[in-house]
Amino acid sequence: MGAINIRVGAKVDMHIIIGLHTVADIYCGDCGELLGWKYERAYEASQKYKEGKFILKKAKIAKENW
Ligand SMILES: [Zn+2]
Numbered sequence: 001m002g003a004i005n006i007r008v009g010a011k012v013d014m015h016i017i018i019g020l021h022t023v024a025d026i027y028c029g030d031c032g033e034l035l036g037w038k039y040e041r042a043y044e045a046s047q048k049y050k051e052g053k054f055i056l057k058k059a060k061i062a063k064e065n066w
Pocket residue numbers: 028029030031032033
């Protein structure tokens with residue numbers, strides 16, 4: 001994918017086992033394909049490191065500093 005164009009969808013609060021997170025789906029800016037999600041906010045101190053990270057469904061990797 002490289003330097004891709006992404007669009008970020010609506011923020012959604014998710015209660016997952018490790019605590020409340022606010023996430024947003026991310027889409028390819030070119031074709032609109034759902035790529036994964038972004039952690040907008042983590043509420044548990046131990047999960048704060050996730051904030052701003054993108055999780056890609058296909059590659060199953062988390063990228064920082066896009
Ligand atoms: Zn695309």
